[in-house]
Amino acid sequence: IGLPVMLRYNDATECCMTKGAEGTVAGWQCSRGPEGQTVLDTLFVRLQNPPKTVNIPGLPENVVPIVRQSTTIDCMLPSDHLVPVARDQVLVLPNFAMTDYGAQGRTRPFNPVDLSQCTTHQSYYTCLSCSASAEGTIIVQGFDPKKIMGGASGYLRQEFRELEILDEITKLCYDGVLPDKIDGHRRNTVIRQYQDWKGTSYMPINTHCAIKWSVDNPMEKMPEINDAEWHIVHKGRQVIEPREADNESLIPIGFVAAKGSIPVNNQIFSSVAKRKTENLHIPTNKRRKLTDQMHPLNVQQPVGLLWDGQNYSCAYDSMFTILYSIWFEDSEVWTKRFEETSQMLTYLASEFQNVLSGHILLEAARDIMRTRLYNLDHTMFPYGPNGCSISNLAEKLLISEVPVASVSLECKHCPLYLPVASERTTYIVHTSSSVPNTTTGWWENLLRHVSQPMDKVTAFNNIPNILMVTIGASMIGVSEQMTFKDGETLIHMKLRGIVYFGDFHFTSCIIDSNKNVWFHDGMVTGQTSANEGKLHEYTTETMKICKGKNAAVVIYARE
Structure with a gap:
């Protein structure tokens, strides 16, 4: 205290x-x-x-x-x-002490200062000017008086002389007696015009004796410097066209290049085009060679999360890598959709925005979300070499404060309608072993399960933005899309990711909006992901298993 x-x-x-x-x-x-x-x-x-x-x-x-x-x-x-x-x-x-730099602009009633390590007279001034009074100032040990008595350097005297002239020009302009020909818009230009009018030996009346100049010791005339030409650049997007001597693909750049600049064909970083590459921190090797197996230049590689071997993070890595890929493709739209879905996704969108702004790494965003979950339930989301359930993680991310769907029984032959007491408060649904063999078949079975006299109907209050399906022991096939019916309109949700589990470790596959399939394993691919081809090359059965691990959660996103 x-x-x-x-x-x-x-x-x-x-x-x-x-x-x-x-x-x-x-x-x-x-x-x-x-x-x-x-x-x-x-x-x-x-x-x-x-x-x-x-x-x-x-x-x-x-x-x-x-x-x-x-x-x-x-x-x-x-x-x-x-x-x-x-x-x-x-x-x-x-805060027992601070440097002269940190003390700038502060006022202290009691100001003990140590001037022995100050290197310039400006540093002396900064330290002593923080004092509110002489009585409250204590100089704790000796200092070098030469730093404040040895005279100003030639550069500093020139700076003060120019400030005296600018002060004079400002006063004349305020009084309305400054000639119209002194109209420069840059410091060197306006001082040179003033010297052409008054001469280099003219000195304002109130100039301090330490920086005075005269006919015998005149102030040199300001050199003529031509200011660089400039023009207003309108905001927009511009794609650099390939040069005639270079037929390789160039990267679309999200800004307008300065006039006269030379565009750089930065092919190495084409996999992370449109991102702030300094925020991705992708581990590389200086001696690494590009191979034919690397993805094409016009394909954008999703960012991955590096596995935390001290506090096992593979469940969070696999889930957040997929969600970041979805969010990143249109951050403005998906931020709003995350906010509409749940409070946890609202937090996640905020951390993703911090990543995109360069304030934190994606791993830091993961750790912040993990801390939130740990504080909610430290048993369900532990630290250390203890894994968490991917279905529990999905449940917490998508749980809503209000019911999002209702279940009812409806008669096929009359208007009888019987609401079921239980209501869904999350956009995650769990399959069982007694369901059709694909996610689409299971979904249709859930939405319209036909019994003998009654139909069991699940109705969502709003079309989900994100829907997660846990596979578990059912091992049903993975469909490319889910379909909702909103009145007479069909709303499609596309497959955007699959989390796999095996050998006490989670991995994931990301499906981007162009239906490219990417594999991520925080232990193997780290902060990158590996291209695994196109989605049409897979079937509902082949998507169930990836590199020896079984599908655990399937993630669909609204178009």
């Missing part, structure tokens, strides 16, 4: 929880981690002199909560592979 700390991020600007805000520790909350260790969950900080009084219900005045967040560091191995290391921590720093 009482430890001085500094906030490192703009957590909530409306509550004065901004980057650089200072305070002291007022309390904390902690829990037990997966190894039984004490883990800090929330730190309560009493802000020092906030711009306004902060009152959060349940907390004392000016006390704010700082919660634990996940951060990721990239470690480069000797093999040139990038390994992301994620850790959860409360993002504050101990």
